[in-house]
Amino acid sequence: MDLPDAIAHCLAKPAVEETTPFGPDVLVYKVVGKMFALTDPSSFPATMNLKCDPERSVELRAEYEAIIPGYHMNKKHWNTVTLDDSIPSELVRELIDHSYELVVASLPKSKRP
Template sequence: MDVDAARQYLLGKPEAIEDYPFGPDVAVMKVRGKMFATLSLSDGEGRMNLKCDPDQALALRDIFPAVIPGYHMNKKHWNTVLLDGSIPEGELSRMIDHSYALVVRSLPKAIREGMALRHGPDILTP
């Protein structure tokens, strides 16, 4: 998955929007005002920051050399994923889905329920 494919997948999540609060080189993907990913657009291979369950974050870092502690993020809850082609596309999609679901589950109950009605109950699970 390259930067363009990652961007399309991130923006394909229900109610996802793209913002640039840190300048034109870093896209911040949000759902209902909450960040679920960043995507660096400036370096050659690209990188994403994704929210992650702390135990899973450590496991992914052990399995994939291209997964490192979150750059400029809380390293317990965020991973930086280098888009160097070494991680299977299905696994990258799963990591994005997990990040998105963690953020959606943290939204107030009324918002979560409304999103589940509009987009289906699977919105809450990765």
């Protein structure tokens, strides 16, 4: 999966907005104001930081060289996923969905999309 496809998958989710709170070089994807993904579109190879269940993070990092602890993020809860085709596109979509769902689950029920 390439970066434009990953971004499109993020933006297709309910109540998602693209913001730039860290400056114009970092695109941040939020659901109801809470971040679930971010990327620097100028980086090569492309990467995306995604929230992840801590136990699953450990498993993913052991299985895929292209998944490492989140760059500039809480390493327990975030992974940096390199979008270099070494990870199946289906898994990248699943990881984006998982990140989104973790954030939605943390929202008050009245604010969930």
